[in-house]
Amino acid sequence: MKATPVSRTIEAQSHSSPIGTLPPPLLELRDLRYVYPDGTTALRGVSLRLAEGEKVAVVGLNGAGKSTLLLHLNGVLRSTSGAVLVEGAPVSNATVRRIRARVGMVFQDPDDQLFSPTVFEDVAFGPLHMGLAEAEIRSRVSRALEQVGMSGFERRMPHHLSPGQRKRVAIATVLAMDPVLLALDEPSAGLDPRARRSLIALLRALPQAMLVATHDLPMVAEAFPRVVVLSEGLVAYDGPSAALLADTALLEQYGLC
Amino acid sequence: MALTSSLDPYVDRDSPVHALDARVKLLLTLALVLALALIPAGRWSAMIAIAALLWWAVLRSAVGPGLILRRAFIAAPFALAALTLVVTRPGAPLLRLPLGPLTLTVTDAGLVAFASVILKTWLSVQAALLLMATSRFTEVLGALRSLGLPAVLVAMLGFAYRYLFVLVDEAERLLRARDSRAAALPGRRAGGPIAWRAGVLEGMVGTLFVRAYERSERIHAAMLSRSYTGEFRSFPPRSLTTSEQGLLIAGAALLAAIVWLAYWR
Numbered sequence: 001m002k003a004t005p006v007s008r009t010i011e012a013q014s015h016s017s018p019i020g021t022l023p024p025p026l027l028e029l030r031d032l033r034y035v036y037p038d039g040t041t042a043l044r045g046v047s048l049r050l051a052e053g054e055k056v057a058v059v060g061l062n063g064a065g066k067s068t069l070l071l072h073l074n075g076v077l078r079s080t081s082g083a084v085l086v087e088g089a090p091v092s093n094a095t096v097r098r099i100r101a102r103v104g105m106v107f108q109d110p111d112d113q114l115f116s117p118t119v120f121e122d123v124a125f126g127p128l129h130m131g132l133a134e135a136e137i138r139s140r141v142s143r144a145l146e147q148v149g150m151s152g153f154e155r156r157m158p159h160h161l162s163p164g165q166r167k168r169v170a171i172a173t174v175l176a177m178d179p180v181l182l183a184l185d186e187p188s189a190g191l192d193p194r195a196r197r198s199l200i201a202l203l204r205a206l207p208q209a210m211l212v213a214t215h216d217l218p219m220v221a222e223a224f225p226r227v228v229v230l231s232e233g234l235v236a237y238d239g240p241s242a243a244l245l246a247d248t249a250l251l252e253q254y255g256l257c
Numbered sequence: 258m259a260l261t262s263s264l265d266p267y268v269d270r271d272s273p274v275h276a277l278d279a280r281v282k283l284l285l286t287l288a289l290v291l292a293l294a295l296i297p298a299g300r301w302s303a304m305i306a307i308a309a310l311l312w313w314a315v316l317r318s319a320v321g322p323g324l325i326l327r328r329a330f331i332a333a334p335f336a337l338a339a340l341t342l343v344v345t346r347p348g349a350p351l352l353r354l355p356l357g358p359l360t361l362t363v364t365d366a367g368l369v370a371f372a373s374v375i376l377k378t379w380l381s382v383q384a385a386l387l388l389m390a391t392s393r394f395t396e397v398l399g400a401l402r403s404l405g406l407p408a409v410l411v412a413m414l415g416f417a418y419r420y421l422f423v424l425v426d427e428a429e430r431l432l433r434a435r436d437s438r439a440a441a442l443p444g445r446r447a448g449g450p451i452a453w454r455a456g457v458l459e460g461m462v463g464t465l466f467v468r469a470y471e472r473s474e475r476i477h478a479a480m481l482s483r484s485y486t487g488e489f490r491s492f493p494p495r496s497l498t499t500s501e502q503g504l505l506i507a508g509a510a511l512l513a514a515i516v517w518l519a520y521w522r
Contacts, residue, residue, distance in 0.1 A: 126483035
C-alpha cells in the first residue's frame with residue numbers, strides 16, 4: 001500500500017475547529033439498512049467512514065448492494081434505518097440539496113448521465129440548477145472539461161462520443177458542481193484497454209475522495225488503497241487493497257476470483 | 258442513422274444564414290409559413306414571390322438548393338390528403354371519372370386548390386429544412402424557449418432529440434439479435450405465420466418500451482443528483498442587435514405586403 005498522503009492529514013487539521021475537537025469524517029454510514037419497495041433487502045447494516053481525499057473501492061458480486069449503497073450517498077435512495085452523514089450532516093429533506101452539490105454521483109451508463117443535447121449543456125446542468133451566475137457556470141464548465149481532458153468538445157452531441165469520452169464527460173458533469181466526494185458506479189465497465197488506462201490515470205489524479213463500485217480488481221490495485229467487500233448487504237472486509245488482493249483464499253471466499 | 262441527423266453535416270458550414278441568430282430564423286420561418294397559408298388558392302404570383310425570397314436565402318446558405326428542394330418532397334405524401342379537393346371543390350367540370358355507381362367530377366377550381374396546397378406545402382417544408390440545416394438543434398430549442406415555449410416542453414424536445422439515437426441503436430441491436438437467431442434447417446419450413454411474426458415484433462416493441470421506461474427512471478435519478486428539483490433552468494438569452502431586429506421587421510413587412518397584395522390585387 002502506497003501510504004497515506006501527508007497532505008490529507010494537513011487538510012484534516014486545517015478543518016478542525018479552534019478548540020481542537022476532531023472534524024467529522026467526510027462520509028459516515030451508520031448501520032445503514034435498506035429494503036426495496038418490493039421487499040428485497042439490499043443492505044443489512046453497513047457502517048463505513050471515509051476521510052477527505054480517501055479513495056475507496058467497493059467490490060462484491062452482482063446484487064451485493066454496491067449500487068444501492070452508492071445511491072444513498074446523495075439521497076436518491078433513503079435508508080430504511082440507519083443514517084448517512086456527509087461532512088457531519090445527516091442526509092434529510094432539509095440537507096439533501098446541499099449534499100447533492102458535495103457528493104458527485106456518476107452513473108454506470110453515460111447515456112443515463114448525459115441527458116442533454118450537447119456536452120456543454122450537460123456539464124452546465126448541475127451548476128445551473130445550483131443557482132450560480134452565468135459567468136461562474138461557464139468558467140466551471142471549461143475547468144471541469146479541462147480536468148477530464150475534454151476541452152473543445154462543448155458543442156458535440158454525447159451520442160457522437162466514444163464510450164471513453166462519454167465516461168470522461170460524465171465525470172466532468174459532477175466535477176463542475178465542485179464536489180468533495182465522487183461516487184462512481186463501475187467506471188471502467190465497457191471501456192477498451194486504452195480508455196480504461198486513461199480513466200484510471202484520471203481517477204488517480206483527481207483530488208476528491210472517492211467511493212467506487214467496481215468488478216475491476218486490477219484497477220482497484222492501481223487506484224484504490226482501501227477496499228470494502230460487500231456481501232449480501234453486509235461489509236465482509238474493509239481494509240488495505242494490497243492485503244485483500246494478495247489473499248487468494250479470501251478472494252475465493254467472496255467470489256472475487 | 259436516423260433522419261434528423263442527416264442534416265448534421267450542414268449545420269457546421271459557414272454562411273450569413275448560419276451566422277444569423279436562431280430566433281430571427283425561427284420567427285422568419287414561422288412568418289413565411291403563415292404568409293403561405295394566408296395566400297388564397299391560385300394567386301401564383303404571390304406564391305412565387307415568397308418562393309423567390311426563400312430561394313434567395315437558400316442560395317446564400319451554403320447548403321445547396323438541390324438538397325433543400327429534394328428533401329422537401331418528404332412531406333409530399335401528407336399533401337396528397339388534399340387530393341380530394343380535386344373532386345369536391347365546386348367549379349367548372351373538366352373531367353368525369355365513372356366509379357361504379359359514383360361519378361367523380363374533376364373541377365378547375367379543385368385542381369387549382371390542389372396545386373396550391375402542394376406548392377405551399379413544398380415551400381413550407383423547404384423553409385423548415387433551411388432553418389434546421391443552418392441552425393444547431395439546441396439553438397432552435399433555445400429560440401423556442403426565448404419565444405415563450407414552456408421550459409418543460411423545450412426540455413421534452415431536447416430529451417427526444419438526445420434519446421432518439423439511443424433508442425434507434427437499441428432497436429437495431431434487438432433486430433440484429435432476432436435476425437441472428439432466425440435460422441433455417443435444410444428441408445424444413447422456417448419462420449412462422451404472419452401472426453406469429455407480428456407477435457415477435459410486438460414483444461420487441463414491448464421490450465423497447467420497458468427499457469426506455471427504466472432508462473427514464475435512471476435519467477431522473479441522474480438529474481436529481483445534479484440539483485434538479487423539478488424546474489428547468491436555462492441561461493437568459495441575449496437581446497437581439499439592432500440589425501437583427503431590422504432584418505426581422507423588414508422580412509415580416511415584406512411577407513405581409515405580399516399577402517396584402519395577393520388579397521387586394
